[in-house]
Amino acid sequence: MTLPRLTSxxxxxxxxxxxxxxxxxxxxxxxxxxxxxxxxxxxGPAIDEAIMVLNExxxxxLQHSRARTEVRLSYNGDRIRIxxxxxxxxxxxxxxxxxxxxxxxxxxxxDAIAHGWGWRxxxxxxxxxxxxxxxxxxxxxxxxHYLRPPALLLH
Numbered sequence: 001m002t003l004p005r006l007t008s009x010x011x012x013x014x015x016x017x018x019x020x021x022x023x024x025x026x027x028x029x030x031x032x033x034x035x036x037x038x039x040x041x042x043x044g045p046a047i048d049e050a051i052m053v054l055n056e057x058x059x060x061x062l063q064h065s066r067a068r069t070e071v072r073l074s075y076n077g078d079r080i081r082i083x084x085x086x087x088x089x090x091x092x093x094x095x096x097x098x099x100x101x102x103x104x105x106x107x108x109x110x111d112a113i114a115h116g117w118g119w120r121x122x123x124x125x126x127x128x129x130x131x132x133x134x135x136x137x138x139x140x141x142x143x144x145h146y147l148r149p150p151a152l153l154l155h
């Protein structure tokens with residue numbers, strides 16, 4: 001893994017990593033990214049969400065491109081933005097939910113956790129991005145939100 005580069009301007013913090021295509025890379029990256037998010041004073045729940053999304057996007061990139069991957073992480077005080085660039089032209093495929101599927105749930109997880117996500121093609125490869133909100137989300141006017149009661153444990 002190459003040394004990360006940090007840039008900072010007006011509460012917009014950024015970090016970039018070049019991740020080699022090996023089995024240990026996602027785990028090493030999770031450690032570095034979590035450390036960076038903690039250093040930036042990102043709220044704890046948003047860190048956990050960002051790490052899950054980052055792990056899925058990087059794992060997908062390494063699986064489909066089989067080459068090093070560039071990862072960018074940024075934080076502006078309101079949201080975390082994750083960008084993963086690889087050399088595969090294959091677009092991300094959000095598969096239908098299936099209880100019988102053995103694999104293919106990664107983008108479902110990203111879709112469920114991220115405030116938004118998408119991808120952009122390049123001459124060589126693509127970038128898949130996701131954003132995670134770090135503060136409370138204001139409900140739309142007139143929308144009523146219900147809290148789910150905690151699950152009951154039956155013995």
